[in-house]
Structures are given as structure tokens and as C-alpha cells.
Amino acid sequence: MRKYQKILVTGADGFIGSHLVEYLVSLGYDVRAFVQYNSFNSWGWLDQSGENIKKSIEVFSGDIRDPYGVKKAMSGCDAVLHLAALIAIPYSYHSPDTYVDTNIKGTLNILQAAKELNVQKIVHTSTSEVYGTAEYVPITEEHSLVGQSPYSASKIGADQMAIAFHRSFGTPVAIIRPFNTYGPRQSARAVIPTIITQIAAGNNKIHLGSIHPTRDFTYVEDTVSGFVRVMESDAAVGEVIQVGSNFEISIGNTARMIAEVMNAEIVIECDDNRLRPKLSEVERLWCDNSKAKRLLEWQPRFGGNEGFREGIRRTVIWFTNSENLGQYKSEIYNM
Template identity: 30%
Template structure:
């Protein structure tokens, strides 16, 4: 089997690629893996270093908006797993143009090429943010989309495009929507790595507003296992939620990070809230659990402690790309 992984040098995509090439996923042991990544600030070949010498890996630096490159790579591909995206909400508020280009136009370019090539499966990786905020309960897959940030709107647009290509052209597309990811190799603009690395350096951490914003946290390994299940057994034309089952306010999460890093409340610096900041996200994962047997395996307490320890012992990875910013949550 030949798999094309877009954004395969990014945080989640590289974890998926490392899993494929390490033989983690059943029946994919001899898979030929093609990675297409533009290597923007969020993509890094160091993320693929543990598997860089595998003979089944081919890396191509290129843009998903480039139809020449995309058409060439799509030939003889059985499966496309599409991770490539601009994802940082704050950046989308400052300038949404690259989000529209990459997340909408780039997805369109991939879908057109996949339809022409007749690929067997196309998994489009999306986010819970497309639904907007939910006060109580959890979103089901059939709920209407109501994105509030330019990032979320661009992802909602790409979701609609992917499903339209299934309905119009018969392209066997499945869409996954996940909750907030965390784990090793995540860029330091995101909340957990930003706060962890700040605290490890004895710095303060920037907490938005009153800290009541609530998110469900999903370890990247559980997310990638869910994607593999959808790619292997999911139904074409369907949407599947992948969640972690641990809902925390940002204030509670910050407190846990303070404890792990040996800091106290004086390290918390309150900053003005983000524009259009959604209060709460929560996904119902009963569909993927019932149909495909998915459940999160990594407890949040263990996953968070292991993640902080990874940043503690991989300073050479994050120091060169450390940012000073507020964090996406």
C-alpha cells in the first residue's frame, strides 16, 4: 500500500508517520509512505529523524496548493491522509489570508488530484473548532457548523469541500474532527508546550482572561490511532469524532502544569482575552467507539507528565523554535 501524508513533518502528521514506519498500526507494516510538507515554521524534518533512514519513507518538500507536485505524488496512491493546515488561531486573527490559501485552496487541490487519480481512500483531518462553542453536552457529528475564528472557518470550509467531493465525484472521503491535541514535538506556540517550556525556564505563563475556557484534551498517539481506524474501517462520506475524554478549564490545566514543573501561582500572568474566544468545546465520541472500537488509552495525568518530561529532556529540539506568545486553546 502507498500512503500520501500531507503535513507529515508537522506535530500530528509526523507522529502518524513515525507510527506507520515503526510498525505500530496493524496490517500497515510494509506500507510505502510519501510525505508532502512545505516545511513552514510548524513543519520540521527533525520530527521525522527517528524514521528518516527507513527505506519505505519518501519525503518531498512542496506546497499542497501546487497542482503539479500534488498530481505527480497522487499517482498510484491508495490512501491520502491530509494533515497539512495552518492551525494557530491567534495567527488567523492577525492575518487570515494564509489560512484560506492553505486550508481551503490546498485541500481543494488535493481533492481534485485524488479524484482524477482514483485513490481508494481520502481521510481529511479536521477539528472540533468548526462547531463553535457549546454550553452544555457534546457535539454529535450531525450538528451544524458555526465557526467563530478565521482558522475554524477555513477548516469548516475544507470539511464541506471534502464531503462535497464524496457526494459529487464519489471520492471515498472520511472526515475526522478531533479535540485539543498534546504530546511531544508540538510547536511552542501551543498552550501545553508554551507553558511547560516557560515554566522549565523559570518564566511566567500567559493565561487568557479568567481561565474558564474549557477544552477536551487528546494525546496525539490516541488521535493518530483513531485516524488509522477511520482510514482502515471508516465509512466513506462519514464524519468521525476523536476525543480524549479529559475536559479541563485552562485555569485547571495551568495549575497541573505548575505542579509538575514545581512552580506556584505567582508564575501565572493574566493577559487580555482573545477576540471571539470560544468558551467550551466537547465532542461526542460514541460513533467511532461503537463502529470502530476506538477509545483513548493514555490517561491525561500520565500523558501530561510524560509530555513535560519530553520537553525537559529535548531542549535542543524546542529552544531554536521557541516563541514568546499567548497560546491557542
């Protein structure tokens, strides 16, 4: 018998959240999907899920910034996987106030409701961006936190709120810290979909920002399996646990690998609009995933150079499907 029966996923309409909902349903969990309210009654990426998924879940439309709606959504749930957040770094330069409201206040709403409802487990989603440029590699969970963008600062604040509730009230919180997740359905504001959609549109001149920074890209299937492992593990409570591939690659070499997979010849051109402010650019990210392996017995299926290539291949297949590609505007920079 499962320890947790009813699971709430916030941000269920998003890239990672929709994959996580599908995975939880496949494992037999009873899932309530918290999606952003809108007048179109859109469930985001969950609208693309199979009918078996949509019939299996309970959808709750609301706003993570509303404490009353959040508490209602959490009522009757044994565990909460909290992914709802604003995540686009460029937009955080434009509208930082919304990031404080959504990421910090939204997390506070989850934690406060969990305390009042005696929810058995909260998994809060962090990000590798909280580290800023790596001071050493591979990065461990003990690395210092540096807010190099309003987005990362808001996520540091949210992480610290989660830790504070655990230490102050014994709230059963675990923090998962994914590195750069990629895969089908990812927003075009992220670099891998940006490259794929430009090539798929027939462009050989690919517009990017800085290409020398490195990232640790993690395929979405690995990320969602990490979420479930953190949720199911008692040892994860009170801990920050990184989920990453332990493989470092530059943006430029990522673009070249994608071009190889797509059998394309490309020229990379710098677009000033895509550059971060100089002191805000995170130059290097590389995950030490040994804690996840030790505490959760988790490891990436798509690790290393060959694993990354396979993840890229799967991502390209999805994006180059005409119905999927038609949902993206490759000619417009998505802030």
C-alpha cells in the same frame, strides 16, 4: 495483506503529521511524506525522527496550494491522510486570506487529484474548532458548525468541500475531527507547550489568555491511532468521526495540573495580547467519542483525569529535555 500499501501524508513535517508518519512506518506501511518546500531542505519535525524512520520514507517537498505538485505527490498512492493546514488561530486574524488558500484551496487540490487518480481513500482532517462554543455537551458530530475565527471558517469550508466531493462524485472521503491534540513537538502557539516552556524557563508568573474556557485534550498517540483506524475502516467513508478523550478541563486547571507535574508554584497572569476577540473565543469543547468507539472500535488510552495527567507527564519529559526546549522561545508570544 494490507488493503492500502502506499500512503501519502500531507503536513508530514508538522506536529501530528510527524507522529503519524512514524506510527505508519511502525505498522509496516510504505509512506510518502509531503512536507512544505523550503530552501533549507528542512523536513520539519521529521528531521527529529530516528534514522530508521528517515530511511524508510519517501519525502516529497511541495506546496499544498499547488494543484500540479499535489497531483504529482499523490500519484501511485492508494490512500491519502490530509493534514496540511494553517492552524494557528491568532494568525488567522492577521492573515485570513492565507487560510482560505491553504485550508480550502489546498483541500480542493487533494480532492480533485483523488478524483482524477482514483485514489482509494482520503482521510481529511477537521478540527473541533468548527463547532464554536458548545451548544450542548458532550458534543456529537451532529452539532451545528459556527465559524468563530477565520481559521475555523476555513476548516468548515474545507470539510464541506470534502463532503461535497463524496456526495457529488463518490470520492471515498472520510473526515476525522480531532479535539485539542497535545504532546511532544507541539508548537508553542498552543496552550500546553506555552505553559510548560514558561515554567521550564524558570518563570513562576505564567502569561496566558482566558483561563476559564474548557477543552477536551487528546494525547497525540491517541490522535494518530484514530487516523489509522479511520483510514482502514470502510464504514468511515462519507462520515465525520470525532476523536477526543471525552474529558473536559479548563485552561486554568490545565495550567495547575502542569505545575503539579513539574513541581512548580505558579501565578497565572492575563496577557491581553493572548486574548481572542470576545465573540471569537470558544468557551467550551467536550467530545462525545461514542461514534469512534462504535464504528472504529477506537478509544483513547489517555482518557479521563489520570490519562490526561499521564499524557502531561510524557509531554513535560520531552519539553524539558534541554535539546528540545532550546528550540522554543518561551519569552516571546508565538502568534
